[in-house]
Each structure stands twice: as structure tokens, then as C-alpha cells.
Amino acid sequence: MIHAMSTARPRVLVTAALPYANGPIHFGHIAGNNLPADVFTRFQRLKGADVLSICGTDEHGVAITIAAKREGTTPQAIVDRYHGVIARILERMDIRYDNFSRTSRPINHEMAQRFFTDLLDGGFIEEKVEKQLYSVADGMFLADRYVLGTCPKCGHENARGDECPKCGAWLDPLTLIEPRSALSGDRPEVRETKNWYLRLQDFQPKLEAWIGAKTGWKENVLRFVQAMFKEGLRERAITRDLEWGVQVPVDGGDGKVLYVWFDAPIGYISASIEWAEAQGAPERWRDYWQSDDTRLVHFLGKDNIPFHCIVFPAMLMGQKEHYVLPDNVPANEFYNLEGRKLNTSAGWYIDVEGFLDKYPVDTLRYTLVATLPELRDTEFSWRDYQMRVNAELADTFGNLVTRVLKFAVSYFDGKVPEPGAFDASDEALLADVRACADEVAACYDGYTFRAGLERAMALAHTTNRYFNEKAPWKSRKTDLVQCATTIHVCIQAIRQLALLFHPIMPQTTERLVGMLGIDSPLGDVGWDAWAEASLPAGHVLGEPAGLFTKIDDDVIAAEIAALEAQAAAKTKGATMDAEKNVTANETTTDTTYEAPAIRETVSFDDFMKLDLRVGRVLAAEELKKSKKLLKLEIDLGVEKRQILAGMKGHYTPEQLVGTNVVVLANLAPRKMVGEESQGMVLAADAIDGAPLILRIDGEPPTGTTVH
Numbered sequence: 001m002i003h004a005m006s007t008a009r010p011r012v013l014v015t016a017a018l019p020y021a022n023g024p025i026h027f028g029h030i031a032g033n034n035l036p037a038d039v040f041t042r043f044q045r046l047k048g049a050d051v052l053s054i055c056g057t058d059e060h061g062v063a064i065t066i067a068a069k070r071e072g073t074t075p076q077a078i079v080d081r082y083h084g085v086i087a088r089i090l091e092r093m094d095i096r097y098d099n100f101s102r103t104s105r106p107i108n109h110e111m112a113q114r115f116f117t118d119l120l121d122g123g124f125i126e127e128k129v130e131k132q133l134y135s136v137a138d139g140m141f142l143a144d145r146y147v148l149g150t151c152p153k154c155g156h157e158n159a160r161g162d163e164c165p166k167c168g169a170w171l172d173p174l175t176l177i178e179p180r181s182a183l184s185g186d187r188p189e190v191r192e193t194k195n196w197y198l199r200l201q202d203f204q205p206k207l208e209a210w211i212g213a214k215t216g217w218k219e220n221v222l223r224f225v226q227a228m229f230k231e232g233l234r235e236r237a238i239t240r241d242l243e244w245g246v247q248v249p250v251d252g253g254d255g256k257v258l259y260v261w262f263d264a265p266i267g268y269i270s271a272s273i274e275w276a277e278a279q280g281a282p283e284r285w286r287d288y289w290q291s292d293d294t295r296l297v298h299f300l301g302k303d304n305i306p307f308h309c310i311v312f313p314a315m316l317m318g319q320k321e322h323y324v325l326p327d328n329v330p331a332n333e334f335y336n337l338e339g340r341k342l343n344t345s346a347g348w349y350i351d352v353e354g355f356l357d358k359y360p361v362d363t364l365r366y367t368l369v370a371t372l373p374e375l376r377d378t379e380f381s382w383r384d385y386q387m388r389v390n391a392e393l394a395d396t397f398g399n400l401v402t403r404v405l406k407f408a409v410s411y412f413d414g415k416v417p418e419p420g421a422f423d424a425s426d427e428a429l430l431a432d433v434r435a436c437a438d439e440v441a442a443c444y445d446g447y448t449f450r451a452g453l454e455r456a457m458a459l460a461h462t463t464n465r466y467f468n469e470k471a472p473w474k475s476r477k478t479d480l481v482q483c484a485t486t487i488h489v490c491i492q493a494i495r496q497l498a499l500l501f502h503p504i505m506p507q508t509t510e511r512l513v514g515m516l517g518i519d520s521p522l523g524d525v526g527w528d529a530w531a532e533a534s535l536p537a538g539h540v541l542g543e544p545a546g547l548f549t550k551i552d553d554d555v556i557a558a559e560i561a562a563l564e565a566q567a568a569a570k571t572k573g574a575t576m577d578a579e580k581n582v583t584a585n586e587t588t589t590d591t592t593y594e595a596p597a598i599r600e601t602v603s604f605d606d607f608m609k610l611d612l613r614v615g616r617v618l619a620a621e622e623l624k625k626s627k628k629l630l631k632l633e634i635d636l637g638v639e640k641r642q643i644l645a646g647m648k649g650h651y652t653p654e655q656l657v658g659t660n661v662v663v664l665a666n667l668a669p670r671k672m673v674g675e676e677s678q679g680m681v682l683a684a685d686a687i688d689g690a691p692l693i694l695r696i697d698g699e700p701p702t703g704t705t706v707h
């Protein structure tokens with residue numbers, strides 16, 4: 001075994017949860033684990049730590065095979081495509097790993113089988129013939145995500161066979177209430193099959209002792225784990241009756257693979273081995289994984305807590321070789337979008353690459369860090385994004401930089417001016433500049449990235465206030481020394497801001513370093529050296545330029561409208577999918593829709609009695625007296641009608657005025673909340689009871705009949 005020469009550099013091993021290679025990653029993945037992992041890694045590197053950062057795609061399991069079935073292709077084709085897609089998104093987000101690997105690679109199959117064999121040899125794995133859910137319609141055992149049902153812990157109706165997306169509970173498919181096949185909707189029956197079980201109970205005392213000694217772990221993580229201990233760990237199946245995955249390396253293992261959650265975390269180790277081989281030092285991964293002075297940190301969302309705090313540590317404890325256990329697992333809560341859960345199959349997501357085509361990556365990194373779900377569920381909203389870009393980045397940080405540097409160019413020959421004696425307010429700001437480097441460092445090191453960002457932004461605010469109070473544009477005419485002192489002090493604050501924001505906004509801060517006329521990139525200088533130094537009088541500054549561009553209201557309004565349109569279009573598509581019996585993938589669980597039975601047949605003549613026609617919405621207003629109703633004025637070509645529609649809160653009047661809708665024109669009028677409704681606007685009864693208006697393809701004349 002080759003060990004690196006012992007140095008004083010702390011060794012840090014960072015992992016971010018492996019995304020399933022069955023679709024692009026979205027803001028939830030990025031805010032949930034990739035971005036905090038990246039900020040942490042960049043910070044630790046600045047602090048001089050020896051960091052190895054690892055991620056990759058999770059390419060096994062039912063999430064992949066369902067995606068393949070849905071698209072009529074092979075699992076291999078799915079993972080090949082989405083590994084590339086996800087790697088590109090991370091690249092464009094400036095999220096860098098030392099190795100972004102794949103769990104389907106031979107090294108991971110080999111390592112996962114070795115882990116299994118070690119556990120088997122140690123007596124930690126037992127073989128059991130047990131009852132499993134079997135679907136006659138699908139002709140297969142329904143492992144994991146192939147089965148949906150009601151969560152026995154929280155009552156969520158679309159829990160998956162292996163875990164509940166709502167409460168994060170780790171489930172057994174047999175415990176699901178009212179189970180159904182995710183493929184056919186078929187109600188499965190219970191049949192016997194042989195599988196291998198990991199005896200987690202054998203590790204409980206060691207796990208409890210290990211976690212019990214931890215300090216600085218997040219409350220949400222500890223609560224979750226303690227509840228599992230209290231319930232008592234028991235054996236869990238770690239094999240599945242599937243074809244796609246890592247073969248079970250024992251006799252009788254044919255047609256069975258390791259559970260995806262068994263081989264996925266081993267992917268961190270395999271990726272490290274791959275990295276070491278690429279470095280030409282094939283044993284170097286052991287420095288990180290097998291030395292107790294390594295600080296191993298797993299970044300992940302709360303749904304991954306049981307696997308990273310219980311199962312994977314138990315697997316590591318059961319190996320013949322020694323492995324380090326995680327130092328911390330700073331799990332995040334969930335990240336939502338505009339008040340709703342992110343859901344790609346329902347169209348409720350923002351395409352990351354599309355976003356980055358229009359807006360600078362650092363503004364997104366900043367906004368996501370500012371809203372990280374560190375303590376509770378949080379969300380991205382377009383208006384919040386606009387506020388952060390315009391008020392915080394452009395007006396506070398960017399404007400400070402521009403004002404000060406342009407002042408130096410105009411009146412001090414583009415140099416850092418020679419200061420006079422510092423007065424109390426100069427000293428106060430300089431003290432703040434020095435203090436905040438340590439304070440922000442403590443936040444980044446302690447996984448409270450939002451607090452670090454807020455502390456840095458507080459320095460920008462303080463500096464702006466100082467600049468305004470000192471009014472150098474006045475002192476320039478009355479007291480040139482004081483003016484020079486003010487600009488000198490402001491430049492030191494700006495220089496420090498570049499450091500504080502660097503892990504969050506690497507590109508912007510390196511640009512700022514250039515504007516300050518500093519040749520070496522900040523990343524090469526290091527946190528402590530930068531924090532302690534300052535820019536001397538006479539230093540020649542670079543060319544000032546704007547750091548951020550503000551975003552107009554109408555741009556944001558258009559983005560919100562586009563998101564809603566995307567969701568409406570997808571929901572329409574999902575209904576069509578439902579007809580083809582393809583209702584499930586990992587994110588459709590919330591939209592899995594049980595279509596009601598077809599109603600009694602009506603005659604053609606009965607249908608022709610309905611007068612359906614194209615109407616144009618002339619006016620719309622929300623009825624104050626009603627929680628649900630919008631009052632619409634609709635032109636039917638032959639006459640105008642007042643129609644009340646239960647769409648308040650789902651459509652705004654502005655979204656409807658000027659659009660074409662389909663109206664049932666000969667419905668008997670009726671009164672609601674004192675107003676008459678003269679017809680009905682047709683809409684699909686969608687998920688959440690949100691109506692989705694029927695739209696017309698093209699622009700037929702108002703009053704055109706519809707059959």
C-alpha cells in the first residue's frame with residue numbers, strides 16, 4: 001500500500017449523491033447536493049486542503065429500466081444518453097468533480113461484488129425465501145419503483161416500493177397499502193422468491209456508538225437516524241429479481257442483481273479508484289478511503305439519509321479491509337419551484353441548459369445558494385431570482401464595484417490611492433473586512449452556506465453605506481486626503497468580497513480580480529493568504545466593467561407564463577400517455593392518475609344536441625365573493641355571454657383575455673353567488689383539481705362550432 005507523504009494538509013473526501021441516469025438533472029438536484037458539494041470543495045481547496053471530490057451517474061435499478069420501457073429502448077441506451085446530458089449540465093453549472101463516473105462501469109461491478117462477498121463471508125448476509133409482490137399482468141416480480149401504493153408511515157398515496165418520496169421512509173413493497181404495478185396498474189399478488197438480506201441488526205450497536213459520538217450533525221439527520229435505531233434495524237433484501245444491474249456473485253444468483261442502493265454508494269469508491277488510476281497512482285484512492293484522518297462528507301437530499309447514515313456505513317464496517325466512515329452527512333430538505341414540488345413529467349421544472357442560455361451561471365449559483373434547503377423545504381421562484389439579481393447582485397455588489405473603481409480611474413489615475421490617517425469609521429470597516437473572512441469561512445466549513453453568503457452580502461451593504469456616508473464625490477472637492485482614504489478603504493472591502501464570494505461565483509469573482517489589476521487568479525492564492533493581505537497604495541487597477549445585468553419585469557413575467565404553459569402542455573401529454581398505460585417513472589408518481597371508468601354510452605343524436613363553439617374571452621375578472629370563480633365575458637360570434645368558470649387561482653384574468661376557448665353554449669343558465677352563468681368553458685379536470693382549459697389549434701373565426 002502506497003501512502004502519500006504525511007503532510008499537514010487536511011484531507012477531505014467529498015461525495016455528492018449520484019443522480020439516476022434516466023433524465024436531466026434539475027434545480028432540485030443542484031441545490032440539494034451538487035452545488036453545496038461544489039462550494040464546499042472550492043472553499044476547502046482555497047483553504048489548502050487535499051480534496052478529492054466524487055460523483056457520477058447511478059445507472060442501475062428500476063428507475064432506469066422503467067425509463068427504457070417507456071421510451072421503447074434498452075437500459076444501456078438510456079444511461080449512455082443521460083450520463084452525457086447530466087455531465088454537460090454540471091459542466092455548464094461550473095460544478096466540477098475530480099471524477100464524474102458511472103456505476104455501470106466494470107470497476108463498480110467488481111467492487112460491488114467484492115463488498116457483497118466480504119459481507120457474506122462475514123456472516124452478515126443471509127439467504128431467504130420470502131414473499132414478494134408479483135404481477136401476473138407484467139409477468140414479473142415488482143421490485144422497488146415497479147410498485148406504487150400508499151405509504152404506511154405518512155399516508156402519501158404515491159409511495160414507491162423502496163422509499164416514500166414524501167416522508168423519506170425506507171419501505172418494503174409488502175408494507176405498501178393498496179399496492180399497484182407502476183407499469184400496468186395491475187394489483188400484484190404475493191409469491192415466493194429467493195433473495196439475499198443484509199443483517200443490519202448486527203451493526204446496530206456499532207452504528208449507534210459511531211453516530212452517538214458525532215457532534216455538529218444536522219438535527220434533521222440525527223432525528224431520522226435515531227428514529228430508525230429506536231424502531232430497531234433488521235435484515236433488508238439487497239438483491240432483486242431483475243436483469244439489469246450487478247449480478248449476484250453466488251450460486252443461485254442467476255437472474256438476480258444487487259439492489260441499486262447496494263451498488264450505488266460503492267460507486268463513490270469505484271470512482272475514486274478510477275481517478276487514482278488516471279493519475280498514474282492506482283493505490284492513491286486508499287489515502288482517502290482507508291485513512292482515519294480523512295474527512296469524508298456526503299452531500300445529499302433527505303431522501304438519501306437512511307442509505308448514507310445506516311446502510312452504507314454498515315457495508316463499510318462489514319468489509320475485510322478498513323474503510324473510513326463519514327465525518328458528516330449534511331442532508332438537505334427538498335427544493336421546490338414556484339410553490340409546487342418539482343416534477344419533470346408534469347412539466348413543472350426549469351430546463352437548466354435553457355436557463356443558462358439566457359442568464360449568467362453565477363447569478364443562478366448565487367440564487368440557489370441563497371435559497372438552499374438547509375433547514376426546511378425552500379423553492380426557486382422567478383421573482384425571487386429577479387430580486388436577487390437586481391437588488392443584491394447588481395445594486396449592492398455590482399454597483400459598489402463600479403462606483404468605487406470608476407472613481408479611482410477618474411480621480412486617482414486608476415491606482416489605489418494613498419490613504420490619510422484612518423478615522424473611526426474607516427477603522428470600523430477595515431475591521432469588518434478582516435473579521436468577515438473568518439466568519440464566512442466558518443460558515444462554509446460548517447455547511448451553512450446560506451449564512452456565509454448572507455455574511456458576505458452584509459459586508460457589501462456595509463461598504464455601500466460607508467461610501468454614501470463618506471460621500472467622496474463631495475470630499476473630492478473639499479478634502480482630497482479624506483476622499484483618497486475612503487476609496488482606499490472601499491477597494492480593500494471589494495477585494496475581500498471577491499474572496500468571500502469566490503466559492504459561490506467563481507467566474508464573476510475572477511473577473512473582479514482582473515478589474516482590481518491582480519495578475520494571479522484568486523484560486524491560486526488561497527483563502528488565508530488573500531484574507532490577510534491588502535492592496536497597497538499605488539497598485540495599478542484594471543479596467544472597471546459591470547459585473548451584473550438587471551432583469552426586467554416583463555422578462556420575468558414571460559418566464560412564469562412559459563413555465564405554466566410547459567406544465568399545461570405536459571399534463572395534456574401525460575393524459576395521452578395514460579391511455580397507453582405508460583404512467584410511471586420516478587417523477588410521475590405524483591401525477592399517476594387513475595382515470596375514471598367510461599360513462600354510459602350516448603347516441604350520436606344526443607351528442608349533437610350539445611352546442612359547442614369557439615368563444616373569445618373579451619374580459620375576465622376575479623369574483624370577490626367566491627374562492628373559485630372567475631367571471632368571463634365571452635364572444636360567441638352571434639352573441640356575448642357572461643360565464644362563471646371555477647378557475648380562480650389557476651388562471652389569472654390576464655392569461656385568459658384575448659384567448660380562444662371552447663364553450664358549451666346551450667347549457668341552461670344558472671346562478672352562482674348571485675351571478676348568472678350562461679354556459680360553460682370546457683376544461684380538463686387535472687391533477688390537484690386545477691382545471692386545464694381546452695385550447696383551439698389555429699385561429700378559427702369566433703363562434704365556429706365544435707364537434
Ligand SMILES: [Zn+2]
Nearest residue numbers: 151154164167
Ligand atoms: Zn411516507
